[in-house]
Amino acid sequence: MLTAYPVHDIRRLEEAAIAADPRRDLMQYAAGALASVIADELVEGRGRVYGAQLLILVGPGNNGGDALFAGARLARRGASVTAVPLVGAPHRAGMDALVHAGGRVVGGAADVEADLGRYDLAVDGIFGIGGRPGLPDRVAGLVSLLDHHAVPVIAVDLPSGVDADTGAVPGAAVRATTTVSFGASKPSEFIQPARDHAGRVVRVDLGFEADQAVTELQQLDVDDLAAWWPYPGAKNDKYSRGVVGIDAGSTQYPGAGILATHGAVYAGAGMVRFHGSDEARRVLTADLPNVVYADGRVQARLYGSGWGEREDGAEVIAKGLADGLPAVVDADGLRHLPDGGLEPSWLLTPHAGELARLLDCERSEVEADPVGAAHRGADRTGATVLLKGATQIVAQPGRRSVLIAVPGPAWTAQAGSGDVLAGICTTLLAAGLPAPRAAVLAASLQAVTAAALPGPVPPHELAREAARTLGRLQQSAAPR
Numbered sequence: 001m002l003t004a005y006p007v008h009d010i011r012r013l014e015e016a017a018i019a020a021d022p023r024r025d026l027m028q029y030a031a032g033a034l035a036s037v038i039a040d041e042l043v044e045g046r047g048r049v050y051g052a053q054l055l056i057l058v059g060p061g062n063n064g065g066d067a068l069f070a071g072a073r074l075a076r077r078g079a080s081v082t083a084v085p086l087v088g089a090p091h092r093a094g095m096d097a098l099v100h101a102g103g104r105v106v107g108g109a110a111d112v113e114a115d116l117g118r119y120d121l122a123v124d125g126i127f128g129i130g131g132r133p134g135l136p137d138r139v140a141g142l143v144s145l146l147d148h149h150a151v152p153v154i155a156v157d158l159p160s161g162v163d164a165d166t167g168a169v170p171g172a173a174v175r176a177t178t179t180v181s182f183g184a185s186k187p188s189e190f191i192q193p194a195r196d197h198a199g200r201v202v203r204v205d206l207g208f209e210a211d212q213a214v215t216e217l218q219q220l221d222v223d224d225l226a227a228w229w230p231y232p233g234a235k236n237d238k239y240s241r242g243v244v245g246i247d248a249g250s251t252q253y254p255g256a257g258i259l260a261t262h263g264a265v266y267a268g269a270g271m272v273r274f275h276g277s278d279e280a281r282r283v284l285t286a287d288l289p290n291v292v293y294a295d296g297r298v299q300a301r302l303y304g305s306g307w308g309e310r311e312d313g314a315e316v317i318a319k320g321l322a323d324g325l326p327a328v329v330d331a332d333g334l335r336h337l338p339d340g341g342l343e344p345s346w347l348l349t350p351h352a353g354e355l356a357r358l359l360d361c362e363r364s365e366v367e368a369d370p371v372g373a374a375h376r377g378a379d380r381t382g383a384t385v386l387l388k389g390a391t392q393i394v395a396q397p398g399r400r401s402v403l404i405a406v407p408g409p410a411w412t413a414q415a416g417s418g419d420v421l422a423g424i425c426t427t428l429l430a431a432g433l434p435a436p437r438a439a440v441l442a443a444s445l446q447a448v449t450a451a452a453l454p455g456p457v458p459p460h461e462l463a464r465e466a467a468r469t470l471g472r473l474q475q476s477a478a479p480r
């Protein structure tokens, strides 16, 4: 599991680390770690550090200081280092160190633009955690020229221009090949589209110790998925594994019910009872003869995928609430929720547009701060929220921390993926998992399954593959 903290909390952790050991120079430590990553990349790219052409992009803060001190270390190892101050006054001591080590400082972007292609590597020390999203125009111009010349960029702490807290990229931003992240991960390392700007992330431990008061973003990895999945054991029967009730699909959208049922079955439900349309039932009878159509005991329900315009939607959901069973509400079902008063054992699975409708805001507002929007959705409804999209985020009512699923390939964004996902989530609720864990495991299973495939497959095939993934994960799982 990887943990990220918002900038506000990283500053607090940094202050606490300095107070605990005032003699430790965090900037020198950071610069040393940065220099060693740069040296490794130079050796990999051209065989040695000596004689390498290194360009340092310098902003007005400590981020530029880190870059300058790292540049000084590499100049001492024989690299030819050019620093270009781009915004405001650069870090004084860092500049002195670079010049003292034999580095060159030019006046501004115009002095390097003509021959950018000669640089082996550029270091982005423009803005760090003090940066506001976007880049001043002249800086954006230089950054896009570097891209044009295919000069690899190592970002110091984070790629300048991205929003560290939200992962949004509202304007120009550096696209790094590698990011050297200090002290603690930033949310932008996990959340798209900023995650793509970071490239490979090398994390440098500065000895921060998290405390209870900080907000955490916890991103699962494959080992967490393997360890947390509730594999059926020898003592399980179909009831203890969980019976899923699916009320999904409609005459207009029969496929949604079929897909959700595939998700539920292949994720290992003890039994699935299907209460959707007759068209879907005919297909399911042929494809998945284990599905049951009679009423009877269930342990979790799914409502809403492919409902379309359903007149009795609000009534069905109200009845489900009165039953007191955990439930997943997906897609069209989200239009029929009561105003607040849901339970955290209920899991809502909106994409950005559906969450915007729940929050009475624009989709762009959700995309600008997906974690914040997922929190608001959970707080407003009282339910757990899984916000689907390029980054899959799970928020709980009244809690500031969020879970983030293992990232998967972009091709899973296709019609029907959400229906399968809703089915997997319901299987995990029926198995007795709390909604947040069910949501993050289901989304992670889909991502890990897709990542192991050579390319796009339709969602019902992805559901079948998920069962194979679970078989492999179970073998590799270390008990926790």
Ligand SMILES: NC(=O)C1=CN([C@@H]2O[C@H](COP(=O)(O)OP(=O)(O)OC[C@H]3O[C@@H](n4cnc5c(N)ncnc54)[C@H](O)[C@@H]3O)[C@@H](O)[C@H]2O)[C@@H](O)CC1
Pocket: 010, 011, 014, 026, 027, 030, 059, 060, 061, 062, 063, 064, 066, 087, 126, 127, 128, 129, 130, 131, 132, 133, 134, 135, 136, 156, 157, 158, 182, 183, 206
């Ligand atoms: N957090 C930590 O524990 C450590 C932080 N260090 C470095 O310090 C950095 C933070 O340093 P600072 O707080 O000085 O912040 P920055 O280096 O991010 O710079 C902030 C400055 O840039 C200006 N600025 C921000 N966005 C702008 C924009 N879009 N257009 C124009 N001007 C803009 C601000 O007004 C401010 O003056 C970290 O990212 C990291 O690189 C390291 O030295 C080691 C320890």
Ligand SMILES: [K+]
Pocket: 063, 124, 125, 126, 127, 128, 155, 156, 157, 158, 159, 160
């Ligand atoms: K940077």
